[in-house]
Amino acid sequence: MDRTLIERPVATEHDNKGTQSQHQQPMQYNMPASNAHNFSDTSAYPSATSTSAMNQANLTDAAHNAKPTLRNLSEFLTEDPNVYSQAEIQEMLDMIHDGNRLRKEDHRAESGGGGLKPIAKAYGIVGFIKFLDCYYLTLITRRAKVGSIGGNGIYTIKSTETFPIKPAENSGRGGANGEMDIHADPSSVLLNMWNRGKRSVGLGLTNREIAELRYQGLYQVVDLTKNFFFSYTYDLTRSLQENFLSNTSQPFPPPPFKDMFAWNYFLTRELEECTNSLSSFHWKMPIIHGAFVQRKLNDYGRSLNVILLARRSRHFAGTRYLKRGVSEQGKVANDVEHEQILHDESKTVSNGVFSSYIQVRGSIPTFWTQESSVTMPKPPIELNRVDPTYTATQLHFEDLLKRYGSPIVVLDLVKQSEKREREVRVGNEYRHAIDHLNLSIESDTHQIRYCALDYSHISKHRHLDVSTSLNEVSTWAVNQTGFFCSNPFWKISKGGTIEPFSEKDYQAASMFTKAVGVPTFAMEQTGVLRTNCIE
Numbered sequence: 001m002d003r004t005l006i007e008r009p010v011a012t013e014h015d016n017k018g019t020q021s022q023h024q025q026p027m028q029y030n031m032p033a034s035n036a037h038n039f040s041d042t043s044a045y046p047s048a049t050s051t052s053a054m055n056q057a058n059l060t061d062a063a064h065n066a067k068p069t070l071r072n073l074s075e076f077l078t079e080d081p082n083v084y085s086q087a088e089i090q091e092m093l094d095m096i097h098d099g100n101r102l103r104k105e106d107h108r109a110e111s112g113g114g115g116l117k118p119i120a121k122a123y124g125i126v127g128f129i130k131f132l133d134c135y136y137l138t139l140i141t142r143r144a145k146v147g148s149i150g151g152n153g154i155y156t157i158k159s160t161e162t163f164p165i166k167p168a169e170n171s172g173r174g175g176a177n178g179e180m181d182i183h184a185d186p187s188s189v190l191l192n193m194w195n196r197g198k199r200s201v202g203l204g205l206t207n208r209e210i211a212e213l214r215y216q217g218l219y220q221v222v223d224l225t226k227n228f229f230f231s232y233t234y235d236l237t238r239s240l241q242e243n244f245l246s247n248t249s250q251p252f253p254p255p256p257f258k259d260m261f262a263w264n265y266f267l268t269r270e271l272e273e274c275t276n277s278l279s280s281f282h283w284k285m286p287i288i289h290g291a292f293v294q295r296k297l298n299d300y301g302r303s304l305n306v307i308l309l310a311r312r313s314r315h316f317a318g319t320r321y322l323k324r325g326v327s328e329q330g331k332v333a334n335d336v337e338h339e340q341i342l343h344d345e346s347k348t349v350s351n352g353v354f355s356s357y358i359q360v361r362g363s364i365p366t367f368w369t370q371e372s373s374v375t376m377p378k379p380p381i382e383l384n385r386v387d388p389t390y391t392a393t394q395l396h397f398e399d400l401l402k403r404y405g406s407p408i409v410v411l412d413l414v415k416q417s418e419k420r421e422r423e424v425r426v427g428n429e430y431r432h433a434i435d436h437l438n439l440s441i442e443s444d445t446h447q448i449r450y451c452a453l454d455y456s457h458i459s460k461h462r463h464l465d466v467s468t469s470l471n472e473v474s475t476w477a478v479n480q481t482g483f484f485c486s487n488p489f490w491k492i493s494k495g496g497t498i499e500p501f502s503e504k505d506y507q508a509a510s511m512f513t514k515a516v517g518v519p520t521f522a523m524e525q526t527g528v529l530r531t532n533c534i535e
Contacts, residue, residue, distance in 0.1 A: 073130075073273075074273055079274060079275045093116060096116060097115045097116040100115050100116065119163065124139070124232075125271070125285060126267060127264045127266070127267020127268045129219065129267055131219075133208070133212045134166040136163065136165065138161070139160065141159045147292060147307065150234070150343065152231055152234035156227075156229050160225070162219075228289055235255075236309070237257040238258055241356060241358075241525060245520075245521070253281060257286040260315055262287065262288065271284060288311050290309070291310040292309055293308045303344075305345065306340075306342055307342075308338070312335070313331070315327075321371070323363070325365070325367050327392065329392075330365070330393075330396040334363055335363075337359075337360050341356045342356070353487045357478065357525065358404065359477075359530070359531060361531045366387070366429045367385035367386075369384045380422065389436075393433045394437055400530065403528075404527055406527050407447070407481065408449065409449045409451070409476075409477045409528070411529060411530065411531045412453065413532065414533060415456050423534050426534075431452070434448050478492070478529075481525055482523065485523040488523040501522065508522075
């Protein structure tokens with residue numbers, strides 16, 4: 001998806017009559033008459049400064065200090081419903097380029113002013129954002145392919161650029177290339193150059209401009225080149241099982257992506273309003289934050305692709321010690337969905353056989369905090385709020401049930417005993433919360449299944465093995481939740497034994513699909529394993 005962003009110059013005074021419809025309308029500025037400017041900084045200029053130059057400088061600074069009227073993105077960004085070929089696109093760009101050039105009788109035509117100027121080659125749109133002055137467009141300018149899932153390329157971001165969307169400054173200048181107007185008053189040109197020079201080094205800025213620069217700096221702090229991934233043809237915000245089911249039920253238009261894992265969700269909301277519902281997925285490209293690792297293995301002649309994919313939720317996210325516990329809306333700190341995908345390319349089935357397993361990890365869903373300190377490597381754990389009904393914890397597990405179904409298997413890795421209670425305090429509170437929630441769940445099938453594993457104690461014990469303990473717990477969890485397989489040959493029975501997949505199992509899945517009207521696969525994961533530690 002190579003896209004070229006084209007800068008559209010604002011029409012000059014000579015062009016406004018004939019080409020006004022081809023350009024965006026410039027921003028409207030409110031210039032109150034009482035907005036006077038102090039020219040104490042211009043005392044160094046010669047006393048021969050003309051009255052017209054002073055008046056023009058006054059108008060320039062008044063427009064600079066005035067509060068701009070911000071327009072919504074939908075007011076100047078629209079989607080062309082027509083579909084063009086590459087040749088038609090180039091022909092249209094050439095036509096706009098020729099139409100925007102300055103007339104031959106203009107003295108600036110010899111310098112090649114006007115037209116279109118390419119400013120970036122982009123591989124995707126991150127989104128739009130506005131603060132106080134104007135909108136900013138962030139584009140992906142460099143990418144790198146890190147793998148693929150079923151032939152769908154997965155990319156990481158290597159470089160981005162942000163461009164302001166605002167009318168070009170035209171005070172004291174001629175064309176779009178910034179040539180000086182030879183007909184302008186030399187004194188006004190000098191004043192404009194002086195004022196622009198001051199602002200370029202941060203002098204003479206209004207409070208609004210200072211705040212705008214501060215917001216720009218905060219926005220640029222987010223480094224999109226580290227652990228951010230995207231794909232043009234595969235929804236990374238959804239699991240492999242969800243993508244298989246959605247492609248079976250509704251291949252076009254694709255379902256909306258999960259906004260909890262799309263880190264550019266806020267930046268693309270207004271873009272979605274400006275595009276058609278059937279084509280918005282071409283422009284909106286969800287970007288996930290997490291990890292993607294892919295390795296190819298050979299197992300006795302079989303070619304296997306092993307993929308580990310992690311999606312980090314944008315809700316209640318933060319750094320260690322600064323974000324702990326759960327929010328009032330039931331969102332836990334540092335919520336991450338882990339997916340293990342296995343692709344067997346050697347099978348005779350089209351595109352091979354896919355299988356996957358989902359598990360989640362996140363902070364303990366109760367109210368607790370830790371205050372970091374340089375002198376205290378292990379800050380104390382504080383239960384900062386009392387929630388007798390565990391409302392936030394209940395909201396969290398309700399969200400898990402909606403996303404994954406039941407059962408919810410909880411693996412608690414915090415310490416179970418300490419001389420000086422620290423992790424034990426929040427661990428006991430977590431266990432009490434689960435016991436309280438299970439009292440209101442009548443069916444044993446849907447109750448939360450809790451398992452405590454003191455990872456620290458097992459790893460330090462001479463006669464205990466961490467790998468064996470984790471293997472036993474993972475086997476127990478997989479037997480309860482199952483896993484997804486696109487074309488299974490074996491199945492896990494209720495007793496935990498592995499049995500061949502029979503024709504009756506396939507018929508049962510197809511009968512359920514016909515009866516309910518919802519596409520199902522013969523082997524799906526229902527429920528999820530939730531793991532937590534102190535982090």
